[in-house]
Amino acid sequence: MKKNNAEINRRQFIVSGAVALGSMAAIGVGVKYLQKSIDDGDPLLRPPGAIAESDFIYGCIKCGLCVQICPIDAIKLAGINETLSYGTPYIDARNQPCDFSCDSLQCAETCPTAVLDFKQFKDVGGKALEAYQKEHDIKDPSFNPFKSQIKAMKEAVVMGIAVLKPESCLAVSGKGFKGTPRGADFEGINRTPNGGTRGAVRLSSKQYDREICDICVTECPIGETAIILEKSENNGTISYKPKVLDGCTGCGVCVMVCPNEPTSIIINPKKS
Numbered sequence: 001m002k003k004n005n006a007e008i009n010r011r012q013f014i015v016s017g018a019v020a021l022g023s024m025a026a027i028g029v030g031v032k033y034l035q036k037s038i039d040d041g042d043p044l045l046r047p048p049g050a051i052a053e054s055d056f057i058y059g060c061i062k063c064g065l066c067v068q069i070c071p072i073d074a075i076k077l078a079g080i081n082e083t084l085s086y087g088t089p090y091i092d093a094r095n096q097p098c099d100f101s102c103d104s105l106q107c108a109e110t111c112p113t114a115v116l117d118f119k120q121f122k123d124v125g126g127k128a129l130e131a132y133q134k135e136h137d138i139k140d141p142s143f144n145p146f147k148s149q150i151k152a153m154k155e156a157v158v159m160g161i162a163v164l165k166p167e168s169c170l171a172v173s174g175k176g177f178k179g180t181p182r183g184a185d186f187e188g189i190n191r192t193p194n195g196g197t198r199g200a201v202r203l204s205s206k207q208y209d210r211e212i213c214d215i216c217v218t219e220c221p222i223g224e225t226a227i228i229l230e231k232s233e234n235n236g237t238i239s240y241k242p243k244v245l246d247g248c249t250g251c252g253v254c255v256m257v258c259p260n261e262p263t264s265i266i267i268n269p270k271k272s
């Protein structure tokens with residue numbers, strides 16, 4: 001018997017509805033799985049201002065502008081092995097951390113999708129600028145509001161947090177360090193913190209001679225709100241230990257300058 005058009009249309013409607021519902025459920029399960037693998041996996045160290053990892057992965061258009069603008073080539077694009085993160089920007093702190101050489105968080109400023117969110121830094125910097133201008137005399141030859149703006153913007157960065165591995169740290173075992181930390185061939189760039197106009201130079205051009213190793217502490221671009229060398233005394237025995245504080249930005253400079261191989265200080269990247 002010949003089926004009429006109305007019956008065929010009704011069947012087609014039911015079948016295509018069931019297929020659509022099934023597909024949506026499968027996509028939902030897939031998205032949940034991807035979300036879980038992002039949340040549970042080892043996150044990459046993202047450039048300053050990165051939004052929560054699960055949103056970052058979807059929002060980054062992999063344009064590479066942040067890579068191009070960084071004056072010290074601190075930002076790389078993740079390779080195919082990074083699966084979901086393929087093509088997204090990250091920082092390999094042991095080889096080249098962000099030492100804030102650009103002074104103005106240019107990578108975040110240039111990001112067209114704001115997955116590196118510059119607005120937070122702009123707001124913080126603007127407030128610091130205003131406060132400085134109110135409190136200082138413009139006729140004072142040392143008047144420089146931009147220093148306070150840059151300082152506030154850098155301090156607002158949260159890429160992760162440094163974590164000491166005390167079992168291998170030279171300071172913890174009472175040892176010093178003499179020489180250049182990563183050897184003469186190391187190509188990483190390092191800007192001396194509070195070094196006035198001195199720009200970034202190769203770490204291999206710097207020589208240290210420390211009775212107790214504290215290179216991670218003295219090269220930290222944030223300073224004593226981020227890391228200190230803690231001294232303690234027990235029954236007349238003095239010991240030292242780098243102590244990471246709340247002000248740590250996770251920039252990774254301490255990781256690059258640590259002379260130990262493997263490094264005695266690492267970064268735990270932020271997840272959200």
Ligand code: SF4
Nearest residue numbers: 070098101102105107
């Ligand atoms: S903030 Fe750091 S990573 Fe970003 S452009 Fe400046 S130096 Fe490079």
Ligand code: SF4
Nearest residue numbers: 169170171213216258
């Ligand atoms: S630079 Fe490395 S070895 Fe030296 S104090 Fe810091 S963590 Fe320890």
Ligand code: SF4
Nearest residue numbers: 220248249251252254
């Ligand atoms: S301790 Fe200093 S150098 Fe190390 S990650 Fe934190 S802010 Fe950067």
